[in-house]
Amino acid sequence: MLFLLTVSIFTLRLYFRVTCGVCKSARDMSGKVVVVTGGNTGIGKELVRDLAKRNAKIILGCRSIERGREAMLDVMESTGNTNIYVKRCDMSSLQSVRMFCEDVLDSEDRLDVLVCFAGSGAPFGRHLTEDGVEMQFATNHLGHFLLVNLLLDLMKCTPNSRIVITSSSAHLLGSMDLSNITRFDKYISHPFVAYCNTKLANIMFMKELSERLENTGVCVNALHPGTIYTNGIRHNKIWYIKLFLTFLSFLYNKSLEEGAQTLIYLSVSEEVDGVSGQYFTDCRQAKYNPLADDSSLRRELWSVSAQLCDSQLKKSLL
Numbered sequence: 001m002l003f004l005l006t007v008s009i010f011t012l013r014l015y016f017r018v019t020c021g022v023c024k025s026a027r028d029m030s031g032k033v034v035v036v037t038g039g040n041t042g043i044g045k046e047l048v049r050d051l052a053k054r055n056a057k058i059i060l061g062c063r064s065i066e067r068g069r070e071a072m073l074d075v076m077e078s079t080g081n082t083n084i085y086v087k088r089c090d091m092s093s094l095q096s097v098r099m100f101c102e103d104v105l106d107s108e109d110r111l112d113v114l115v116c117f118a119g120s121g122a123p124f125g126r127h128l129t130e131d132g133v134e135m136q137f138a139t140n141h142l143g144h145f146l147l148v149n150l151l152l153d154l155m156k157c158t159p160n161s162r163i164v165i166t167s168s169s170a171h172l173l174g175s176m177d178l179s180n181i182t183r184f185d186k187y188i189s190h191p192f193v194a195y196c197n198t199k200l201a202n203i204m205f206m207k208e209l210s211e212r213l214e215n216t217g218v219c220v221n222a223l224h225p226g227t228i229y230t231n232g233i234r235h236n237k238i239w240y241i242k243l244f245l246t247f248l249s250f251l252y253n254k255s256l257e258e259g260a261q262t263l264i265y266l267s268v269s270e271e272v273d274g275v276s277g278q279y280f281t282d283c284r285q286a287k288y289n290p291l292a293d294d295s296s297l298r299r300e301l302w303s304v305s306a307q308l309c310d311s312q313l314k315k316s317l318l
Contacts, residue, residue, distance in 0.1 A: 021261050021262055021265065021281070021282030021283030021284060022258075022261050022283065023261045023262075023264040023265035023268070023269055023283055024269075025264075025265070025268050025269040025270055025271070027054065027268045027269070027270060028054055028055055029051060029054035029055055029056035029112075029268060030054075030055040030056075031057075032056045032057065032112040032113065033056070033057045033059070033108055033110050033111050033112050033113075033158075034051055034056045034057065034058050034059070034112060034113040034114075034115065034267070035058075035059045035061060035104060035111060035113070035114050035115065035151070036048055036051075036058060036059070036060055036061065036115040036117055037061040037062075037089060037091060037115065037116055037117050037118035037144070037147070038061070038062065038063075038091070038117045038118025038119065039058075039060045039061075039062070039071065039115070039117060040060060040062045040064070040067045040068045040070070040071035040072075040086075041067070041071065042256060042259075043117075043225055043256050043259040043260040043263060044115075044117040044118075044260075044263075045071050045074075045075070045256070046256045046257050046259070046260035047115065047117070047260045047263045047264055047267065048060065048071070048075055048084070049075050049078060049079060050260065050264050051113075051264075051267065051268070052075050052076070052079040052081035052084060053079050053081070054268065055081060055083075056081075056083075056112075056113075057083045057084075057085075058081075058083070058084045058085070059084075059085050059086075059087060059104060059108075060072060060084070060085065060086045060087070061087055061088075061089030061091075061100050061118070061147075062086055062087075062088065062089060063088070063089065063090040063091070063092075063118075065086060065088050068086035068088075069086050071086075072084050072085075072086050087100055087103050087104070088100065089118075089147075090143075091118045091119075091120075091138070091139045091140075091143030091144065091147070092120065092129045092130075092135060092138045092139040092143060093129065093130055093131070093138075093143070094131050094138075094142070094143065094146055094308075094309060094310075095130075097143050097146045097147050097150070098146070098150065100147070101146075101147060101150035101151055104151065104154075105150075105151070105154060108154065109154075110154065110157065110158040111151055111154045111155050111158055111161060112158055112160075112161050112162070113161065113162045113163075113164065113267050113268075114147075114148065114151060114155065114161075114162070114163045114164070115164045115166075115263065115267060116144040116147065116148070116163070116164065116165045116166060117164075117166045117263065118139065118143075118144075119139060119140045119166060120135060120136050120139035120140060121136065121191065121192075121195055126184050128183065131308070132183070133182055133183065133308060134181070134182060134183050134184040134194060136191070136194045136195055136198045137181055137182055137184070137194065137197070137198050137201070139198075140195075140198035140199065140201070140202065141198050141201040141202060141205065141305070142182075142305055142308055142309070144165065144202075144205075145205060145305045145306075145309065146309045148163060148209065149309075152213075152218070155218050156216050156217065156218055159217060160217060160219075160273065160274075161217065161218050161219070162218070162219050162220070162221075162266065162267065162272075163209070163218065163219070163220035163221075164220075164221060164222075164223065164263065164266045164267055165202050165205065165206045165220065165221070165222040165223075166202070166222070166223060166225060166263070167199045167200075167202035167203050167206075167222045167223065167224055167279070168195075168196075168199040168202075168224050168225075169224045169281065170192075170195060170196045170199050171196060171199035171200040171202065171203050171224075171288065171289050172196075172288070172289050173196040174196040174197045174198075174199055174200030174201075174289060174291070175196075175197060175200070175291070176197065176200060176201070176204070176291055176297055176301065177197075178297075178300055178301060178304050181194075181197050181198075181201070182304060182308060200289055200291060200292065201301060202222055203222055203279060203288050203289060203292040204291070204292045204297070204298045204301050205298075205301065205302070205305075206220055206221065206222040206277065206279070207277055207292050207293070207298060208295075208298040208299065208301070208302055210276045210277030211277070211295075213276065214276075218276075219272070219274065219275060219276035220276055220277065221266050221272065221275065221276060221277070221278050221279070221280060222278075222279050222280070223262045223263065223266055223279065223280040223281060224262070224279075224280075224281040224286070225259050225260070225262055225263060225281075226258070226259045226262070226281070226282070261282075261283055262280055262281060262282060262283050265280070265283040266280060269283075279292075
C-alpha cells in the first residue's frame, strides 16, 4: 500500500512537471513601461527579472521600500537593466494606492502592462485595514480595483496595453456574499475561506472589467500561477494548512522561474495579443468558477468596491 502511494505521488509530481507551461515568446519590451505590484519577492520578482532582460522600464509598487530596493538592485545586477524604479504602494491602504498612482501618472506618459501581483493570506482570525475593510479583501481585490481604475486613462492612451490580475485555483472554492465579504463580520471564519472569496473576486473583477473595456484596446486577463513554496506557505502559522500547501508544492515541483511563466506569458506573449476576459494556468486557458459569469453579481461587486473606494471615485469609474 505504501509503495503504491509513493509511486502515485511521484507519478503526479512528474506529470505536473512535464505539463508545466512555458512562455516561449522572445518579444523585446524596449520602450515599454510596466508596473508590477509586489514584485520584490517570489515569482513576482522572477517576472520582473524576465521583463528586465527584455529591456522594459519597470516600476515596482512595494509595501516596503527597503525590500523593494534590494530586489531592484539584485535584478539590475543580474540583467544589466538599470531602468527599474521602486515606489511605495501598500495594497491594503487605499491612501497608499492613490499616492502611488499619482506618482506614476506624474512621471509616465504611457503604461503598457499593469501586473496586479501583490496579495495577502491573513493570519487566523478577523483583521481589518485602516479603511475598515477585511485585510485579504482589501489587499487582494479592493486595492487593485482602485489601482486599475486610477491608471486606466493612461493605459487607454497606450496602444495594445494589458492588465494582468493574479488569482488562484482557490477561487474555485470561493463564494460571493457581498454583505459579509468586505468586513467578514457575520462570523469569524477560517482565513482560507476569505482568501478563496477574494480570489473569486479577482476573477469577477477581471470578467467585468473586460466587458467594460471592449473596443478600448486594453486587454485584461487573470491567472493561477501554480503552487510554489513561497513566503505565503513558509510564513503560514497554521500547521495543517502549511503541511497541505507544502505537499501541493512538492507535487507541482515548480521553481520560482517556472511559477512565473504564466505571468510572463500574459505580460508579453504575442499569442495573447487581443485576448481579453480569460483565465489562464500553465500558459493556457482554464476553467473558472461559474459564479464569475453572473453579470448581476459582478456589477454588484463593482458597485460595492466603488463605494468603498469613495463616492467621488465612483463617478469616474467605467
